[in-house]
Structure formats: structure tokens, C-alpha cells
Amino acid sequence: MYTNKEKARPRPAKAASGSGLVQTHSHLKYPHQLNFYDQPPVEDITLEEFETCALSRLRVLGEIESSFARNRSWDELVQITNKQCENHGLKLNASTAISQDLDGERRRDHVGHFVLRLAFCRSEELRRRFVKAEMTLFRVRYESMTDIDEKNQFLQSLELGWEAVTEKELAEYHEHLVAAATSKEVLELTKQKKERYYKVRWTRVPDLIEKRRVFLNAGMAWVPHREIASIIYQEFQTRLDKALQMTAKALPRLDEDTRIIPILDNLSQGFLAGVSSEWGNASSSGNGSEVTADMVDDIARKHYPACMRNLHDCLRRDRHLKHFGRLQYGLFLKACVLGLSIEEALLFWRKSFSNMQDDKFNKEYRYNIRHSYGLEGKRANYAAKSCQQILLSDQPGSSDNHGCPYRHFAPENLQSALLSMYSSQGLTSGDLPEIMHTVKNGHYHVACTRVFEITHSKQVSKGEGIGGGESVTHPNQYVTKSREMEARMQVKDEDVVMG
Amino acid sequence: MSVAERITPEVMLAFYRRLYPFKSIFSWLNQEHTPTRLFTHREFAFTLAGDVYLRYNSFNSADELKKQVCNLNPTRFEIGPVYSARPKDKKVVRPAAFSPKLRELVFDIDMTDYDSIRTCCSEADICKRCWTFISAAVHVLDKGIREQFGYVHLLWVYSGRRGIHLWISDREAMELTDEQRKALVGWMTVIQGGKEMHKKVNVRQGNRPLPPSLGSSLKLLGQVFSDLILGDQDCFSSKEGWESLLALLPQAAAEALDKLCIETRAETSEERWEVLRKIRRTHASPALEAAVEDIILQYTYPRLDAEVSKHRNHLLKAPFCVHPKTGRVCVPVDPATVDQFDPEKVPTVLQLLDELNDVSSMVTGDNGAHHSDWEQTSLKPYVEMLDKHVLAIMNDVRKMKRGVSDYSW
Numbered sequence: 019m020y021t022n023k024e025k026a027r028p029r030p031a032k033a034a035s036g037s038g039l040v041q042t043h044s045h046l047k048y049p050h051q052l053n054f055y056d057q058p059p060v061e062d063i064t065l066e067e068f069e070t071c072a073l074s075r076l077r078v079l080g081e082i083e084s085s086f087a088r089n090r091s092w093d094e095l096v097q098i099t100n101k102q103c104e105n106h107g108l109k110l111n112a113s114t115a116i117s118q119d120l121d122g123e124r125r126r127d128h129v130g131h132f133v134l135r136l137a138f139c140r141s142e143e144l145r146r147r148f149v150k151a152e153m154t155l156f157r158v159r160y161e162s163m164t165d166i167d168e169k170n171q172f173l174q175s176l177e178l179g180w181e182a183v184t185e186k187e188l189a190e191y192h193e194h195l196v197a198a199a200t201s202k203e204v205l206e207l208t209k210q211k212k213e214r215y216y217k218v219r220w221t222r223v224p225d226l227i228e229k230r231r232v233f234l235n236a237g238m239a240w241v242p243h244r245e246i247a248s249i250i251y252q253e254f255q256t257r258l259d260k261a262l263q264m265t266a267k268a269l270p271r272l273d274e275d276t277r278i279i280p281i282l283d284n285l286s287q288g289f290l291a292g293v294s295s296e297w298g299n300a301s302s303s304g305n306g307s308e309v310t311a312d313m314v315d316d317i318a319r320k321h322y323p324a325c326m327r328n329l330h331d332c333l334r335r336d337r338h339l340k341h342f343g344r345l346q347y348g349l350f351l352k353a354c355v356l357g358l359s360i361e362e363a364l365l366f367w368r369k370s371f372s373n374m375q376d377d378k379f380n381k382e383y384r385y386n387i388r389h390s391y392g393l394e395g396k397r398a399n400y401a402a403k404s405c406q407q408i409l410l411s412d413q414p415g416s417s418d419n420h421g422c423p424y425r426h427f428a429p430e431n432l433q434s435a436l437l438s439m440y441s442s443q444g445l446t447s448g449d450l451p452e453i454m455h456t457v458k459n460g461h462y463h464v465a466c467t468r469v470f471e472i473t474h475s476k477q478v479s480k481g482e483g484i485g486g487g488e489s490v491t492h493p494n495q496y497v498t499k500s501r502e503m504e505a506r507m508q509v510k511d512e513d514v515v516m517g
Numbered sequence: 518m519s520v521a522e523r524i525t526p527e528v529m530l531a532f533y534r535r536l537y538p539f540k541s542i543f544s545w546l547n548q549e550h551t552p553t554r555l556f557t558h559r560e561f562a563f564t565l566a567g568d569v570y571l572r573y574n575s576f577n578s579a580d581e582l583k584k585q586v587c588n589l590n591p592t593r594f595e596i597g598p599v600y601s602a603r604p605k606d607k608k609v610v611r612p613a614a615f616s617p618k619l620r621e622l623v624f625d626i627d628m629t630d631y632d633s634i635r636t637c638c639s640e641a642d643i644c645k646r647c648w649t650f651i652s653a654a655v656h657v658l659d660k661g662i663r664e665q666f667g668y669v670h671l672l673w674v675y676s677g678r679r680g681i682h683l684w685i686s687d688r689e690a691m692e693l694t695d696e697q698r699k700a701l702v703g704w705m706t707v708i709q710g711g712k713e714m715h716k717k718v719n720v721r722q723g724n725r726p727l728p729p730s731l732g733s734s735l736k737l738l739g740q741v742f743s744d745l746i747l748g749d750q751d752c753f754s755s756k757e758g759w760e761s762l763l764a765l766l767p768q769a770a771a772e773a774l775d776k777l778c779i780e781t782r783a784e785t786s787e788e789r790w791e792v793l794r795k796i797r798r799t800h801a802s803p804a805l806e807a808a809v810e811d812i813i814l815q816y817t818y819p820r821l822d823a824e825v826s827k828h829r830n831h832l833l834k835a836p837f838c839v840h841p842k843t844g845r846v847c848v849p850v851d852p853a854t855v856d857q858f859d860p861e862k863v864p865t866v867l868q869l870l871d872e873l874n875d876v877s878s879m880v881t882g883d884n885g886a887h888h889s890d891w892e893q894t895s896l897k898p899y900v901e902m903l904d905k906h907v908l909a910i911m912n913d914v915r916k917m918k919r920g921v922s923d924y925s926w
């Protein structure tokens with residue numbers, strides 16, 4: 019076994035180039051571009067690697083999930099998934115790409131998959147979603163594989179146990195196979211007796227059966243060579259599903275490793291909330307202009323997501339907010355994007371609580387605000403809450419205003435709130451059924467993203483999210499993107515005037 | 518007094534005590550002589566008078582089941598899946614440790630799904646004439662499942678009123694996941710779309726030939742179509758029926774057909790179909806031929822209640838239960854003679870108890886053991902049919918056990 023990483027690296031490209039030698043894969047620890055994940059990683063993994071590999075993968079899977087929820091076409095999904103893989107170091111290169119650290123990228127892929135197995139084996143719901151997202155990722159990669167030889171070598175390594183249909187059988191059932199062919203290509207090849215067929219038990223290709231895409235005889239599905247991918251996806255799904263159930267049974271033993279459990283909890287919670295990426299404390303990409311207290315009303319009207327808009331409106335109406343509402347809104351205002359300075363923040367809150375005596379404000383609220391800016395107490399610099407935190411922690415009580423309206427409002431209230439907040443920006447009651455449908459299915463961030471698309475229809479079209487297909491994962495991200503788009507529009511308008 | 522009123526709790530109790538074939542039902546579900554998980558982990562659900570519904574019952578033996586049935590005296594009971602734990606322990610095991618594992622693959626065909634076609638009866642009613650729809654469905658499904666899926670242990674059971682159930686006990690069929698069941702139902706489903714949809718058959722690509730499985734069903738259904746749809750039910754003589762048919766044809770052909778039928782005064786379905794034959798020559802096109810085939814399927818292909826088949830945890834009424842309205846016993850039906858089956862001749866619980874009384878009044882004396890009283894009644898051939906079916910299953914299981922280990926999960 020290699021213990022030294024260097025040994026496992028492919029040789030520098032120089033040696034092979036121009037010499038006409040065919041690079042073999044035998045020196046690789048991971049000989050195949052793709053992985054069926056039948057074997058867990060056996061080498062030591064650092065805690066950091068454990069977490070980073072998993073987080074990268076989680077982001078990719080999260081984007082796949084939201085692609086489903088947003089009804090993206092398969093082509094769009096492939097494009098977005100490939101892009102996400104590239105962004106998060108999960109692009110897998112063909113074995114012929116000798117200049118790449120093939121073992122390195124394959125190892126990251128391998129480790130990330132197995133860490134997430136641990137996080138997602140723990141409930142039926144998580145398992146179902148994980149299997150679906152993983153199978154999709156596998157399918158995207160498999161479809162993008164161009165090297166036929168490498169594909170075939172990979173298939174052989176899987177030992178799927180199908181049986182080739184004999185010449186005699188092909189002749190006997192020729193008519194049936196012609197009638198059963200569903201694609202033009204397969205039909206032509208079958209007519210010319212050139213298509214190869216494989217027999218598998220029908221239970222292994224339920225999707226082909228359901229759509230009547232194969233010839234079925236005595237429980238055996240006759241699958242044309244061209245439809246083999248379908249068997250592979252099914253097999254991937256079946257094996258992963260079984261493996262996850264086994265892992266779930268074995269997991270209590272893992273609980274002893276207390277360093278890992280919090281990481282796993284965090285990973286699976288994020289996925290459940292439908293939030294894949296921690297947008298949190300990314301540095302400000304704003305347009306440089308200072309935000310002052312008296313600008314907040316205008317920004318709120320034009321750029322806020324529903325959660326913050328609701329808090330802002332409540333604050334204006336009641337001249338007060340309860341503790342968690344203040345916390346959620348205060349940290350939001352403070353955070354990098356709006357970048358409300360401590361002075362402006364105190365001013366903003368002081369003005370907002372306009373029917374409160376100075377005394378009381380100074381005593382009870384000033385400290386809290388300074389605290390949230392890290393100027394009091396532990397002096398911790400608290401981060402603004404992400405969608406995940408808003409969705410999952412500090413559930414609002416009956417008289418609270420904080421939380422996520424998509425999740426915490428009654429459907430009728432949500433609809434009227436959305437109309438009152440956004441109808442001036444183009445949202446109509448005709449948009450509501452689609453939004454409410456997503457909400458009903460628990461895809462709150464998708465609903466929020468859709469509202470963003472509707473209210474920014476000049477800048478993004480349906481499916482583009484807050485730009486580039488990204489979904490809403492953080493209220494501050496929502497505001498930043500919205501303000502960036504507005505700034506860009508203004509620049510464009512100016513261009514037009516000048517031209 | 519109506520039949521339903523005459524089926525008193527006392528009548529039902531006597532039926533369960535003296536006639537219900539618990540042993541045969543046990544062997545059928547258990548597939549072996551000594552109790553296995555197939556029986557002990559199996560859910561039974563009871564419907565009591567006043568619509569009380571008791572779920573998650575399970576029993577260790579046929580005797581235990583019989584005892585409880587006689588205690589509760591349900592109007593009927595249903596059979597569910599084999600769970601990973603005993604259903605009666607559901608409350609004490611972790612939810613994760615309680616999930617459906619095995620279950621016969623079941624189908625339900627109900628006459629009400631044919632209401633838009635049949636002209637002789639409607640809703641709850643059924644007669645010998647409309648039973649022909651059911652027997653056509655039995656032929657198609659029985660043949661299809663045996664030939665295409667390779668299953669052999671199929672039990673057809675009359676539902677007691679206007680439909681039929683199919684239970685498949687092959688090992689692979691028992692083990693199917695919900696996803697696989699859904700796929701199989703998809704394969705078997707041809708009639709789709711609700712009331713508002715004219716064309717309910719969409720199974721081909723363009724005008725390509727039917728998939729082979731449906732091609733062979735079509736051969737079987739062509740005869741049914743001319744006897745039943747054109748002849749007996751005369752589906753296309755009414756204005757409504759005629760318009761439904763025209764809506765399924767390519768427009769030019771439909772217009773020509775309608776015109777020619779008026780000119781030639783073709784009024785019965787048979788006459789009108791004869792005119793269509795002429796149109797098929799004058800307006801010959803692959804689209805028209807495909808439409809004609811699809812029409813035959815739409816009017817005769819089995820209409821499945823898909824939801825029943827898709828999920829392992831669906832409950833289905835046990836064979837030999839009594840239908841509370843008709844009093845008829847849900848007896849097994851031999852697919853080979855399903856054409857001769859007459860739902861109105863199925864023995865009722867009242868009739869069977871009368872037969873018993875006749876016997877016991879003749880053979881006075883020791884009446885201690887009643888366990889095979891059904892042998893004295895017209896229930897006998899039906900129980901024997903089940904027993905023969907069970908024997909074949911048990912033989913298979915024995916052979917398989919010699920080869921591989923038993924059910925394990």
C-alpha cells in the first residue's frame with residue numbers, strides 16, 4: 019500500500035509526451051474516473067479533510083436538489099452541476115488527462131461521498147434525498163464521459179451480471195424486438211440485426227419497465243446496448259440504498275467519536291433545510307457606498323427578502339420588535355453587506371423605537387446592540403443568520419415576528435404578505451399558486467428564490483435564481499445580489515444615455 | 518327483509534366458526550406448514566360493525582387468528598404486508614424497526630371503472646353480461662403476467678360484488694419494492710386519463726406498431742370487442758356513444774364515417790363498425806389503423822386500480838370474506854373457466870348455513886368438531902381450489918429451501 023502521497027502521483031507529463039507511449043492507469047490508486055463507492059476509503063483522513071470534502075460535495079448535491087425543486091431541464095441541470103463541480107473541486111478528469119492530480123481529485127470525491135453517507139444515513143427521508151442527488155451526480159458524470167474505452171473498463175469492473183442474448187434468440191424474437199424498440203437509433207440497428215441485447219431480471223430496470231421501453235419475456239428484460247446506462251443508474255441507486263441502511267445500523271458505534279458528530283449533524287441539517295451553502299460572512303462585494311440609517315427604508319422596500327421585509331415593516335408599524343426579531347434583524351443590518359456601522363445602527367434603532375424614553379433605550383437596548391457588534395460582553399463578532407439558522411433555530415412563538423415567512427406564516431397570510439410587499443415590484447396574484455406549491459413541499463428557499471426572480475424580472479429570467487442559477491441561502495446574499503443588479507442596471511441606463 | 522338485514526352478527530359468527538377455511542388461508546399466506554414470519558409478522562385489519570377499524574393485528578397461528586375473528590366477529594377483515602416486526606408490537610418497537618417488507622403482488626379490477634362504457638348496468642350493479650368485461654381483464658392480465666413477468670402462483674378472487682382481485686405469491690413478487698410494483702403497474706397500464714379525456718390509450722410512438730406485449734393482448738381482445746362492445750353492449754348506437762367513438766378517429770375519417778352512416782342508415786354498433794371497415798379501405802392510413810387498434814384497447818383492456826398494486830402496505834380484503842350487501846362469499850375464480858363464472862350464482866352465507874342445517878338435521882348425533890364443515894356445503898370446490906393453489910406454492914418453497922436459505926433481512 020502507498021503511504022507516501024508522492025509515490026501515487028502520476029508521472030509528470032513530460033515523460034509521456036511525444037514518445038507515443040500509451041499511458042496506462044495501473045499506477046493509479048483510483049484507476050477509474052468514476053466510482054461506484056463499493057469500498058470505503060481506507061487511508062487516514064484528517065478532520066479538516068473530512069469536513070472540507072463533505073462540504074464541497076454538499077454544495078454540489080444541494081444545487082442538484084434545488085434544480086429538481088425548480089424544475090430545471092436536464093440540460094440545465096447538467097450544466098449547473100458541472101459548473102458546481104468545477105467550483106468546488108469535484109470535477110473528475112479522464113484517466114488520459116495525465117497532467118492532473120487524478121488520484122487527488124478522485125480521493126476527494128471518494129472521501130466526500132463517504133462522509134456524507136454517515137451524515138445522511140440516519141433517516142429514511144435523508145437517505146431518499148441523498149440517494150437521488152448522488153445518483154444524479156453520478157449520471158451527470160457518466161453522461162459526460164467521452165472516452166468509450168475507459169467507460170467500458172469501468173463497466174467491466176462493476177460485474178453487473180447481465181447475460182448477452184444469443185444469435186438464436188435474436189432471430190427467434192426479431193419481430194418483438196423491432197416492435198419494442200423505442201428510439202429511432204435502436205430501431206434501425208435492430209432492423210439491420212446489428213444491435214446487441216442483454217438480458218437482466220426486470221426488477222433491476224424498473225424505469226425501463228414502467229415506460230415499456232424494453233422487450234420483456236419470462237421476467238427478463240431484453241435491454242439494447244444503448245439503454246445500458248439505465249441499468250447502471252439503477253444499480254448505483256440500489257447499492258447505495260442498501261449501503262446506507264447498513265451504515266445506519268453501524269452508526270451508533272461512531273457516536274463515540276465526538277469530534278465527528280457535530281460536523282455530521284451540521285451537514286445533514288443544512289441539507290434538510292434545503293440550504294446547501296453557508297453564505298454567511300462572505301466579504302462585502304457592495305458598491306462601496308456607505309449605508310446610513312435613513313437609507314434603510316428605501317433599501318428595505320426595494321431589496322429585502324420577505325423575512326427581513328416583514329421584520330422591518332413590523333418595526334415601523336409597532337415601533338418595537340421582540341428579542342429574537344431584534345437579533346435576526348440587527349445582525350442582518352450589521353453584516354458586511356449592508357454594513358451599517360455601530361453609530362448608524364444605534365441611530366437606526368433609536369429612531370425606530372420612537373415611543374420609548376431615552377433612558378429605557380440606553381439601559382435596555384444600547385447594550386444589546388453594542389453586544390451584537392462585539393463591543394460588549396464576550397466581544398464576539400456575531401454573524402448574520404443564514405436561511406438555515408432562521409429556518410431551524412429559535413422557532414417563533416405566536417406573538418413573534420422573526421423566522422422565515424415562507425415557513426412560519428399560514429398560507430393565506432403568506433399570500434397577502436407577499437402581495438403587499440412585492441406587488442409594486444411586479445409580483446401578481448397569478449404568481450402565487452406556483453410559489454405556494456413550492457412552499458407546500460417544504461422548499462422555502464426555492465419559493466424565496468422564485469420571488470427574487472419575479473421581482474427582478476428585468477435582470478434575471480426564470481430559473482436563473484439570484485444570478486447564475488444560484489438559490490437564496492442567506493438574507494444578506496439576497497440583498498447584495500439585488501443591490502448589485504440595481505447598480506448594474508443604472509450603469510447600463512447611463513450607457514444608453516451617453517450613447 | 519333485504520339480504521343485508523338478514524346477515525346478522527349471529528349469521529357471521531356461525532360462518533366464521535363453522536365454515537371459514539382458516540387453515541387454508543394460513544397455509545396460503547405462510548407458504549409452509551409451520552408458522553414463519555410470513556404469517557406471524559403479517560398485518561390483519563378488522564372492520565367491525567359501526568365502521569370501527571382495527572389495524573396492526575398479528576397472530577402466531579391459524580387457531581389464534583380464528584379465535585380472534587370469532588371474538589371480534591368483524592363484518593370483514595383485510596390482509597396487509599409482512600412487517601419487519603410483529604404488527605401487534607408496533608407501539609413498542611422503534612419506528613425505524615417497523616416497515617413493510619414482503620407482500621403478495623395484488624391487483625384490483627372494479628366494474629365501476631367501466632361505467633363509461635357498459636350500457637347494461639351502472640354503479641354497484643353487475644350482471645352476467647357485464648361480467649364479460651371482467652373476464653376479458655382476467656384473460657389479459659393472467660396471460661401477461663405469466664408470460665411477461667414469469668410468475669406462476671396467481672390466485673384470482675371474486676370481490677363479492679362487482680370486481681375481482683388477483684394475489685401473486687411468487688417469491689420475487691413478494692419481495693418487490695414499491696418502486697418495482699409501480700413499474701410493473703406502469704407496464705400493465707394502458708387506460709389512462711380521467712373522464713374529461715377522450716383518448717385514454719397512448720401507448721405507441723406516432724403510428725409505430727403496438728409494443729409486443731400489447732400486440733398480443735390485442736389479438737385476444739379483438740373477439741371480445743366484436744362480441745361485447747359491438748354486439749351485446751351495443752356501445753355506439755346511442756348519440757353519446759357514437760360521438761365518443763368519432764372523437765377517437767382522425768378527423769377526415771370520422772367525418773366520412775359519420776356521413777356514410779347517415780346515408781346508409783347504419784344504426785347499430787355492428788352496422789356502423791361495418792361502415793368503418795369500408796372507410797378503412799377508402800381512407801387507408803397508418804394513423805387510422807393505429808386509431809382502430811387503440812379503440813379496441815380503450816373499450817376492452819383491463820382497467821386497473823393502480824394505487825392498490827403500487828404499495829406493499831395496502832390492505833386487501835381476505836378471500837372467503839362475506840360481502841355485507843350481497844352476502845356472497847369472496848370465492849377463488851379459476852381463470853380457465855372465468856367466462857362461465859356467474860357472480861349471481863356464487864354461494865351466499867345464508868345459503869351455506871342452510872346447507873349446513875340440512876346436513877346436520879340428517880346426520881343427527883355428535884357435532885363436536887366443525888372444522889371441516891365446509892366440505893358439506895357448496896363452498897367445497899372453492900376451498901379445494903385454494904388448497905390446490907397452496908400445494909403448488911408449498912412445493913416451490915420446499916424446492917427453493919433446499920437451494921438457498923430462508924427469508925432473511
Ligand SMILES: [Zn+2]
Nearest residue numbers: 637638644647
Ligand atoms: Zn350488466
